[in-house]
Amino acid sequence: MKVTLFGAAGDVTGSAYYVQIASASVLVDFGSFQGRKEMQIHNETLTTLDLKKLDAVILTHAHLDHTGRLPLLVKSGYKGPVYATKATIDVAGLILMDSAKIQGYEIKRKNKKPEKAGQPLLKQIYGEEEIKKVMSLFIPVPYNTPYEIAEGCFVRLHESGHLLGSASIEMDIEENGNKKIIVFSGDIGPDDTAIVKNPDPFSSADLVFLESTYGDHNHKPLEETLLEGKEIIDRASVKKGKILVPAFAIGRSQQLLYYLARGFHRKTLNKIPVYLDSPMAIKATKVYAGHKELYDDEAAELYRTGVIKSDLSGIHISESAEDSIALNNAEGPCMIIAGGGMCNAGRILHHLKHNLYKPETTVMITGYQGTGSLGRKLLEGSKKVKIFGEEVVVRADIAHMGGLSAHADQSGLLKWFDAVSDSKPVLVLSHGEDKGRKPLAEIIKKKYNIKAVLPEYGETIML
Numbered sequence: 330m331k332v333t334l335f336g337a338a339g340d341v342t343g344s345a346y347y348v349q350i351a352s353a354s355v356l357v358d359f360g361s362f363q364g365r366k367e368m369q370i371h372n373e374t375l376t377t378l379d380l381k382k383l384d385a386v387i388l389t390h391a392h393l394d395h396t397g398r399l400p401l402l403v404k405s406g407y408k409g410p411v412y413a414t415k416a417t418i419d420v421a422g423l424i425l426m427d428s429a430k431i432q433g434y435e436i437k438r439k440n441k442k443p444e445k446a447g448q449p450l451l452k453q454i455y456g457e458e459e460i461k462k463v464m465s466l467f468i469p470v471p472y473n474t475p476y477e478i479a480e481g482c483f484v485r486l487h488e489s490g491h492l493l494g495s496a497s498i499e500m501d502i503e504e505n506g507n508k509k510i511i512v513f514s515g516d517i518g519p520d521d522t523a524i525v526k527n528p529d530p531f532s533s534a535d536l537v538f539l540e541s542t543y544g545d546h547n548h549k550p551l552e553e554t555l556l557e558g559k560e561i562i563d564r565a566s567v568k569k570g571k572i573l574v575p576a577f578a579i580g581r582s583q584q585l586l587y588y589l590a591r592g593f594h595r596k597t598l599n600k601i602p603v604y605l606d607s608p609m610a611i612k613a614t615k616v617y618a619g620h621k622e623l624y625d626d627e628a629a630e631l632y633r634t635g636v637i638k639s640d641l642s643g644i645h646i647s648e649s650a651e652d653s654i655a656l657n658n659a660e661g662p663c664m665i666i667a668g669g670g671m672c673n674a675g676r677i678l679h680h681l682k683h684n685l686y687k688p689e690t691t692v693m694i695t696g697y698q699g700t701g702s703l704g705r706k707l708l709e710g711s712k713k714v715k716i717f718g719e720e721v722v723v724r725a726d727i728a729h730m731g732g733l734s735a736h737a738d739q740s741g742l743l744k745w746f747d748a749v750s751d752s753k754p755v756l757v758l759s760h761g762e763d764k765g766r767k768p769l770a771e772i773i774k775k776k777y778n779i780k781a782v783l784p785e786y787g788e789t790i791m792l
């Protein structure tokens with residue numbers, strides 16, 4: 330049996346593990362690349378892969394870097410099953426559709442010049458049609474239940490605590506009378522992630538693929554981060570200004586709403602009106618509300634006692650563009666959570682344009698800001714920025730609530746691995762750049778005397 334990595338090898342995007350045994354071939358995740366330019370060719374065509382045949386696909390979770398190449402499979406004629414938890418299927422539907430839409434806008438923008446010049450136009454890699462085909466192939470798999478996905482290949486999904494529906498996968502394989510266990514960690518969340526349960530590790534494996542995104546450091550304690558959030562709200566309340574939160578629509582937005590509802594209820598936060606101004610985040614929040622069976626104990630209790638409400642009645646929803654524009658007249662103090670996360674597109678740009686010049690405004694950044702993004706410029710202290718071609722002076726308070734993460738830190742990853750370490754598995758560190766995976770490999774070597782494999786794209790691990 331062998332496993333080839335077609336992504337997330339020395340990289341944090343493009344997760345894809347091609348498992349080949351005598352009786353079947355299975356893909357675990359098939360995500361798109363979002364970082365290095367030279368890898369993005371793999372987002373466009375399957376011809377660079379050596380997929381002999383494919384009997385089934387199984388997903389760890391819905392993020393685009395784990396699902397984004399599925400439309401390529403259906404385009405090339407794949408009609409087999411795609412297994413995932415029910416929540417992953419629901420969230421993946423939102424993410425894939427959104428990605429097709431964004432691609433559509435991008436292609437239109439990029440084609441403007443060649444169209445005028447009569448040059449050949451770029452084609453969209455996939456659209457709504459392919460997404461619908463992918464959705465028709467999904468088959469839900471329950472957690473903690475052995476499930477046969479291909480001949481000789483059973484899986485068991487464990488909570489991975491990263492996103493609603495996220496799972497680590499145990500694969501029990503039988504080949505020529507030999508039984509082996511392969512474990513794919515998927516993306517592992519920190520123990521204290523709001524709403525979702527903590528990661529549930531495995532106790533035995535012959536081969537482990539462990540993510541290593543933050544293998545090099547530990548996060549700031551959550552309490553400290555939440556205190557920063559409280560101070561931001563306190564300051565804005567005194568100034569009676571708007572707090573603009575660039576929203577990562579799925580996961581981070583629901584976490585924030587959760588902390589707000591909990592803080593208002595416990596009276597640890599000044600109660601201010603909260604507006605959710607992102608159609609995608611509204612949809613995602615409804616998906617979260619539809620999967621209460623996956624909530625951790627605290628979230629289940631807050632739901633049972635009505636502190637968090639599944640009909641979103643505690644917050645103001647801005648579905649339409651008119652609703653969003655009307656927020657220009659909303660009085661502070663208030664919080665507007667608007668897409669998108671790095672301030673490069675979406676409704677947040679309108680709010681920034683109308684409010685950055687006001688000293689009473691606060692911008693609260695809650696997630697990673699890529700190089701060159703407007704969010705990064707604000708964090709770096711730019712005094713003037715360009716929005717929709719217009720120069721805007723920055724007088725707002727730019728606040729960073731930097732400790733929220735969807736990935737376990739070094740100690741979280743070690744804790745997860747510790748549970749399976751007694752079985753002395755072959756360990757492959759995937760889903761991490763050298764910066765993350767090398768320090769983690771060193772610690773694991775010292776602590777467990779296990780020398781981790783640090784694979785490159787296309788590398789095959791034999792078992």
Ligand SMILES: [Zn+2]
Nearest residue numbers: 390392491516
């Ligand atoms: Zn993820």
